[in-house]
Amino acid sequence: MADVLMQIDGRPASAADLGHFALSNYGAFTSMQVEDGRVRGLDLHLARLHAEAIDLFGVAVPEALLRQRMRQTLDGRSGRFSLRVNLFSDAISLRAPDAVVQPRVLNTLSPRAAPLTTPLRLQSQVYAREVPHLKHAATFGLTRARRQAVLSGFDDALFVDGDRRISEGSIWNIGFIQGEAVVWPEAPMLAGTGQTLLQRGMADLGLNSVTRPVHLSELAAFDAAFICNSATPACAVAAIDGHKFGSAEALMSRLIDAWRTNPRQAI
Numbered sequence: 294m295a296d297v298l299m300q301i302d303g304r305p306a307s308a309a310d311l312g313h314f315a316l317s318n319y320g321a322f323t324s325m326q327v328e329d330g331r332v333r334g335l336d337l338h339l340a341r342l343h344a345e346a347i348d349l350f351g352v353a354v355p356e357a358l359l360r361q362r363m364r365q366t367l368d369g370r371s372g373r374f375s376l377r378v379n380l381f382s383d384a385i386s387l388r389a390p391d392a393v394v395q396p397r398v399l400n401t402l403s404p405r406a407a408p409l410t411t412p413l414r415l416q417s418q419v420y421a422r423e424v425p426h427l428k429h430a431a432t433f434g435l436t437r438a439r440r441q442a443v444l445s446g447f448d449d450a451l452f453v454d455g456d457r458r459i460s461e462g463s464i465w466n467i468g469f470i471q472g473e474a475v476v477w478p479e480a481p482m483l484a485g486t487g488q489t490l491l492q493r494g495m496a497d498l499g500l501n502s503v504t505r506p507v508h509l510s511e512l513a514a515f516d517a518a519f520i521c522n523s524a525t526p527a528c529a530v531a532a533i534d535g536h537k538f539g540s541a542e543a544l545m546s547r548l549i550d551a552w553r554t555n556p557r558q559a560i
Contacts, residue, residue, distance in 0.1 A: 298402040303365045306399065313383035314399060319390075320381035320430040321345035325486070326405060326524055327374045330367060331557035334523070337486040338378070345427055346380055351393035354380065359398065363560045366400040373405040375524070379430065406524040412531035412540075413520060415462065416447035417509055419455060425481045439463045449520075451533055454480065457509040461485075465522040467530070469515040470541045474501040475548070476515070487521040487552070494551030509533070517541035519548065526552035 299306040314320070323338045323345075332338065339356055346353040363376060380396040418438050423431060438450040451467065452460045460480035461467065466488040469476040475495065477488070495502055517538045518530035527548040530538055 296404060298366065300362070300366050300400045302397055303362050313386075314379070314381050317381070317386060318430045318432075319349070319385055320379055320396070321349055321427055322377055322379040322430060323428055323486070324375060324377045324406075324523055327367065327376050327560070328557060329371050329373075330364075330369075331559050332376075333552075333555050333557050334486045334490045335558035335560060337489055338523075341428060341486070342378060342380060345429075346396055348427060349429075350380070350382055350385070350396045352395040354395055354398060360560055362398045362400055366402050367560065375403045375406045377401040377403075381430070408525040409520070409528040412529040413448040414446075414531050415449055415451040415533045416442040416445055417453050417457075417459075417534050418442070418450045420450070420452045421454060421460065421481060422452075422483070425460070425483060428483055435463045453509060459507045459509065462520060465520040465525070467518060467520050468502075468527075469507060470517040470519070470544055471515050473544065474503060476507060477502060477504040478507040479504050480506065485521065486523050487526065490552050490555045491521055491526065491548060494554040495548070497554050498547065498551050500547060500551060512536040512538075517545070519545060521552075 301310045323341045325332045325338050339359060342359060343353045363378065366376065379399040381399060382392065382394050382396045384392040384394045420434060420438050422434060442450040449463055451462050454460065458480050459467065459478045461482040466485040467478065492502060512533055513536065517540060519527045520530060521527050527545055529540055529545060532538060
């Protein structure tokens with residue numbers, strides 16, 4: 294397999310197929326880690342695609358068809374891969390935005406995304422994604438925020454609102470450790486699949502968690518912090534702006550154990 298394989302509606306993506314996709318960012322996606330044809334949290338990714346399709350196009354892609362397209366892209370391959378599933382439609386444009394139509398499915402198969410392991414230094418930035426509950430394809434703001442953070446000597450950007458209330462990061466959710474409990478920020482944001490898998494696993498292992506507003510002014514009240522997404526169960530945060538965190542290695546290990554309690558689901 295080439296490093297990256299792209300298929301649209303079960304066929305190799307041609308230049309003509311990709312033309313509208315390249316010129317318009319109206320669409321949404323989900324990204325998952327596949328191991329031997331199975332995905333942890335596949336049900337979450339399928340539910341996300343259903344909700345995205347209804348919200349943006351007015352018509353969902355049947356789950357059976359989504360699974361078929363994923364299997365066609367994998368083509369029986371064993372091993373670990375990253376699979377990104379995009380929804381878009383060449384029937385919708387800025388000039389003609391009103392079509393109600395089942396979206397097309399663009400699958401991109403690439404080498405596995407390695408989980409983050411080195412503690413991150415985050416720069417807080419006042420920013421909120423447009424339509425934050427959707428994992429949409431309009432990623433200009435995310436790229437710009439992350440670029441600004443890196444050029445300023447940080448690893449990534451952490452988003453806050455005008456009241457310094459924390460929401461999410463560029464491609465991840467954040468959690469804070471306080472004693473033996475995890476505190477999740479409450480704000481407009483994307484409900485990440487990695488975060489939901491952790492919450493499911495934590496409940497199974499008897500770990501406590503709470504969701505409430507968290508402000509930058511509260512950072513000293515937490516023992517540690519971590520980020521999570523579909524590729525990274527939990528990666529420690531070394532610092533936010535000038536505030537440094539401890540490691541809380543034992544609880545971090547338990548978080549990864551909680552994530553692993555979620556079985557891989559067959560596509």
